[in-house]
């Protein structure tokens with residue numbers, strides 16, 4: 001099982017404005033930077049309830065028929081999801097990974113700040129792909145948070161794109 005993160009951040013480290021707005025991210029990803037190839041390699045997405053609520057506001061469900069697991073400690077209403085494959089789970093990240101592995105998933109994409117932080121803290125993330133968008137927004141939802149111990153990373157590659165996107169890939173060191 002591989003657990004990956006693929007996320008866009010401001011240069012000052014935020015994934016959304018304090019009110020959840022994503023307007024500082026280039027529309028549609030800005031220019032091709034590997035998202036389509038990445039998402040094609042994923043068996044299931046695990047997203048936090050707040051990310052789910054943001055996505056519900058999009059014009060269309062962005063994940064096609066890909067299996068999407070929404071994490072929340074309370075009941076989530078999926079009636080507004082049109083054409084998607086969604087289910088809910090809750091509990092320690094290790095249990096969620098174990099359930100997904102038992103149901104045949106090999107590659108999981110974890111998304112949402114608090115959610116990513118929980119999986120990182122539990123030592124369950126193997127790969128991080130972080131795309132920095134050339135903007136400072138001053139305040140917002142942070143990608144990273146507190147840890148129980150350092151998480152050592154091995155830099156795999158960094159690519160930059162004409163619009164100013166800088167994508168860095170890291171493996172979590174064993």
Ligand SMILES: NC(=O)c1ccc[n+]([C@@H]2O[C@H](COP(=O)([O-])OP(=O)(O)OC[C@H]3O[C@@H](n4cnc5c(N)ncnc54)[C@H](OP(=O)(O)O)[C@@H]3O)[C@@H](O)[C@H]2O)c1
Nearest residue numbers: 008016020048049050051054071072073091112113114115
């Ligand atoms: N820049 C990007 O590429 C990008 C990507 C993704 C998201 N975002 C943005 O980031 C914002 C959301 O991030 P966020 O950090 O605020 O929240 P989040 O991680 O999306 O959601 C947090 C919520 O997920 C639930 N949760 C997480 N782990 C859980 C677990 N193990 N068991 C049960 N429930 C769990 C909890 O919901 P309950 O409180 O219901 O229990 C928690 O409050 C949104 O504005 C979104 O648009 C940006």
